[in-house]
Amino acid sequence: MADTTGGIEAFYLENRSFSPPDSVKSDAWITGSEEYEQAERDWQGYWARQAGDLLDWSKEWETILEWDRPFAKWFVGGELNVSFNCVDRHVASGLGGRVAYHWVGEPGDTRTITYADLLADVERFANVLKGYGVGKGDRVAIYMPMIPELPVAMLACTRIGAVHSVVFGGFSSDALRDRINDAEAKVLVTADGGYRKGKANLLKPAVDLALAACPSITDVVVARRVGHAPSGSEERTVDMTDGRDHWWDSAMESVEASCPPEAMGSEDLLYLLYTSGTTAKPKGIMHTTGGYLTQVAFTHKYVFDLHAERDVYWCAADIGWVTGHSYIVYGPLANGATSVLYEGAPDHPDKDRWWQIVEDYKVSILYCAPTAIRACMKWGTSYPESHDLSSLRILGSVGEPINPEAWIWYQTTIGGGRCPVVDTWWQTETGAIMISPLPGATTTKPGSATFPLPGISAQVVDESGSPVSVGGGYLTIDRPWPSMLRGIYKDPERYQETYWSRFEGRYFAGDGAKLDDDGYFWLLGRVDDVMNVSGHRVSTTEVESALVDHQSVAEAAVVGASDPVTGQAIVAFVTLKSAFTPDQDHGEALRSFVADRIGKFGRPKTIIFTDDLPKTRSGKIMRRLLRDVAEGRDLGDTTTLADPGVVEEIRARASVSPTEE
Numbered sequence: 151m152a153d154t155t156g157g158i159e160a161f162y163l164e165n166r167s168f169s170p171p172d173s174v175k176s177d178a179w180i181t182g183s184e185e186y187e188q189a190e191r192d193w194q195g196y197w198a199r200q201a202g203d204l205l206d207w208s209k210e211w212e213t214i215l216e217w218d219r220p221f222a223k224w225f226v227g228g229e230l231n232v233s234f235n236c237v238d239r240h241v242a243s244g245l246g247g248r249v250a251y252h253w254v255g256e257p258g259d260t261r262t263i264t265y266a267d268l269l270a271d272v273e274r275f276a277n278v279l280k281g282y283g284v285g286k287g288d289r290v291a292i293y294m295p296m297i298p299e300l301p302v303a304m305l306a307c308t309r310i311g312a313v314h315s316v317v318f319g320g321f322s323s324d325a326l327r328d329r330i331n332d333a334e335a336k337v338l339v340t341a342d343g344g345y346r347k348g349k350a351n352l353l354k355p356a357v358d359l360a361l362a363a364c365p366s367i368t369d370v371v372v373a374r375r376v377g378h379a380p381s382g383s384e385e386r387t388v389d390m391t392d393g394r395d396h397w398w399d400s401a402m403e404s405v406e407a408s409c410p411p412e413a414m415g416s417e418d419l420l421y422l423l424y425t426s427g428t429t430a431k432p433k434g435i436m437h438t439t440g441g442y443l444t445q446v447a448f449t450h451k452y453v454f455d456l457h458a459e460r461d462v463y464w465c466a467a468d469i470g471w472v473t474g475h476s477y478i479v480y481g482p483l484a485n486g487a488t489s490v491l492y493e494g495a496p497d498h499p500d501k502d503r504w505w506q507i508v509e510d511y512k513v514s515i516l517y518c519a520p521t522a523i524r525a526c527m528k529w530g531t532s533y534p535e536s537h538d539l540s541s542l543r544i545l546g547s548v549g550e551p552i553n554p555e556a557w558i559w560y561q562t563t564i565g566g567g568r569c570p571v572v573d574t575w576w577q578t579e580t581g582a583i584m585i586s587p588l589p590g591a592t593t594t595k596p597g598s599a600t601f602p603l604p605g606i607s608a609q610v611v612d613e614s615g616s617p618v619s620v621g622g623g624y625l626t627i628d629r630p631w632p633s634m635l636r637g638i639y640k641d642p643e644r645y646q647e648t649y650w651s652r653f654e655g656r657y658f659a660g661d662g663a664k665l666d667d668d669g670y671f672w673l674l675g676r677v678d679d680v681m682n683v684s685g686h687r688v689s690t691t692e693v694e695s696a697l698v699d700h701q702s703v704a705e706a707a708v709v710g711a712s713d714p715v716t717g718q719a720i721v722a723f724v725t726l727k728s729a730f731t732p733d734q735d736h737g738e739a740l741r742s743f744v745a746d747r748i749g750k751f752g753r754p755k756t757i758i759f760t761d762d763l764p765k766t767r768s769g770k771i772m773r774r775l776l777r778d779v780a781e782g783r784d785l786g787d788t789t790t791l792a793d794p795g796v797v798e799e800i801r802a803r804a805s806v807s808p809t810e811e
């Protein structure tokens with residue numbers, strides 16, 4: 151993906167000295183090399199300075215870092231409250247009237263939420279949670295569409311020291327159930343549904359299904375979004391279970407308006423976020439309070455050159471993923487930014503929806519995934535060109551490698567050639583941006599995430615763990631950073647094993663990367679069994695185990711095949727038990743079975759039926775070969791196959807399999 155071809159190389163050479171106009175230079179500026187040098191001289195001191203400058207602490211820390219590899223504790227002894235830092239302090243300094251969120255619903259309805267509004271809602275909702283017995287350390291599951299109640303619920307948890315676990319609204323009821331049970335959540339916050347691509351997507355039926363097997367949940371709060379009347383009255387109804395389920399609006403009316411923030415220890419658990427790994431069981435990634443908030447505030451301010459008093463910032467991710475946690479909720483709010491929050495799809499009602507929003511709200515910073523950029527490229531330039539995008543100043547990219555063509559299209563067609571593009575590499579586990587240009591200070595190359603940020607120490611290493619200075623290898627990080635995961639919930643061994651065991655003394659990110667002659671980092675995608683579909687992480691094993699749970703499936707192997715729009719697409723090779731017929735209808739049935747298990751985003755795009763799977767003599771499925779078949783490439787050496795004939799058969803099947811439109 152990151153290869154530079156003739157035209158791009160020429161573009162890069164022309165733009166090598168690309169320097170932003172003065173309009174992006176400012177006091178918030180961190181001036182390149184000096185900052186990096188300072189951070190290198192005393193990296194712990196550097197982070198401590200950021201923690202002190204960017205956040206308000208109710209008690210100062212005693213120790214910057216305690217590092218007992220792989221377990222880190224940052225700002226030990228310090229106390230702070232996240233909701234206070236994100237909301238109260240801005241209101242107290244006279245910014246209560248500043249807009250926190252310009253919310254845009256997909257059908258076109260809008261809401262404006264100021265910092266004062268946010269504070270009022272957060273305090274009340276914190277009291278609602280307290281009313282259900284939620285206290286410090288208790289887990290609260292949140293399963294919601296992109297509506298303002300979602301950040302309110304998260305902040306309310308942080309106000310009273312409860313730990314939230316947001317489950318993306320696109321997950322199925324099974325996935326929700328497993329996450330609730332792993333976290334042993336006490337309360338679930340949800341909504342009747344949300345709008346997506348012109349349809350009301352109902353959430354409550356999935357909730358009811360999940361909760362049939364979630365013994366820890368005592369109370370459920372349901373926000374109204376898709377206009378259903380309460381149970382018993384007219385029209386469509388939402389089933390509410392007496393004593394367990396409560397409407398958001400009535401719950402908010404019946405509590406006190408004020409709720410003081412709890413002082414939390416810097417290392418108290420802030421949230422859990424489940425992410426796919428290389429096994430079927432999702433991992434509960436743990437993030438804590440002081441270090442996390444420090445690094446998300448720092449990166450949000452400097453990577454986007456934020457001027458909170460005049461910028462309108464829009465991160466077009468979903469809060470259900472880490473990008474939304476760090477760069478829709480915590481980073482922007484800690485910095486007192488004004489954000490756009492959009493509920494729906496980029497192509498509804500038409501393919502210019504995003505550009506209409508940029509124009510309407512004069513968005514100056516846009517942050518999105520390469521998949522969205524490539525989809526817009528495919529739709530054509532007429533959509534962005536019919537809107538005034540002159541407010542844009544900085545463009546961000548996240549979630550997947552951005553190919554140079556998409557980078558250039560973004561920079562020229564959307565950014566009018568004047569906006570720096572910041573390609574930001576990071577992960578659910580890193581909590582915040584790790585590798586990225588600093589706009590204006592870093593000379594960019596289309597398709598490269600450039601350099602680790604000040605304070606971050608990342609290296610590309612070879613098989614034996616030795617750093618390479620030029621060329622490809624594995625991306626690793628060799629010292630702790632404030633927003634790093636503190637572990638996997640209830641599974642410290644898996645934490646050590648997954649991230650810290652492959653290379654001695656190094657965190658291994660699961661990504662391949664290469665360094666070019668100038669020392670620039672180029673991300674090359676995952677080297678483990680994790681797929682990246684539209685910037686969403688999906689584990690091959692998770693999809694495989696969903697498939698083999700179906701009564702008809704004898705064996706399944708799943709691979710991520712490159713896809714021109716979504717980066718990768720899920721392709722499943724399936725062997726059926728003899729009583730079942732491999733046909734189009736059965737393929738559809740399996741696809742929807744996986745959607746029920748994981749969520750629609752996890753279902754295979756293509757299913758290829760085969761009588762056998764290519765295996766090595768030791769019985770290991772040859773995924774590389776399957777990937778080659780799926781991508782229609784030459785097969786290369788197949789001599790280690792148990793039965794080389796299988797490949798030919800798979801290849802023949804590949805051309806007649808059911809494929810999603």
Ligand code: PRX
Nearest residue numbers: 548549550551573574575576577578673687
């Ligand atoms: O493979 C990398 C890719 O996304 C993975 C992390 O996925 P997730 O935890 O869901 O977080 C996504 C949002 C931060 C990484 O291991 N990735 C993320 N950003 C980039 C990227 N790949 C290339 N370039 C990026 N900028």
